[in-house]
Amino acid sequence: MQGYVARANIDHYIGLLNGNDLPPHNRDTILKLLIAEEDTLSHDLEHLEFAESRAASGRQRLNHLMGLRSAFAPGTTERAQADRLLVNFERLQTLLDELCHRLRDKVSSRGV
Known part of the structure; x- marks a missing residue:
């Protein structure tokens, strides 16, 4: 049950971070919540697959935005706004990629 809640929260935070109307202070707070929620995931193959699917979707969104x-x-003004949004998407993608890397390391160290 806890894994389900963590995945739902992560999806919710990613959805909020994908918006372009989030003030910088709120964005930073949500990033912290996302990182904390990612840390609650157990380190099994199911959670690794979840993280990898979110990272793959993020890469597609990032390429589309580019x-x-x-x-x-x-x-x-439109280009400046797109540049700011692109920076936010790149930060989020970096976090998702780092999560995948950490989970891969944990899963492989457990011998799964």
Whole structure:
């Protein structure tokens, strides 16, 4: 049950972080909550698969956003907003990739 709640919370936090209307202070708080929730996951293959699927989805979103960003002319307000959003997505993707790496290390050390 605890694993289910942790995965649901992680999905919720990722959804919030994917929004573009989140103030920086709230974004930092949600990032801290996301990291804390990730740490509650047990280190088994099921949670590794969950983390890898979220990281793969994040990479797809990041690539999509990069394409959208390039459609805006440099120096425009839209481009500046897309640049800020891209930085936030890159930070989130780094966290997701780090989670996968940590879980892979834990799972492999257990011999699963």
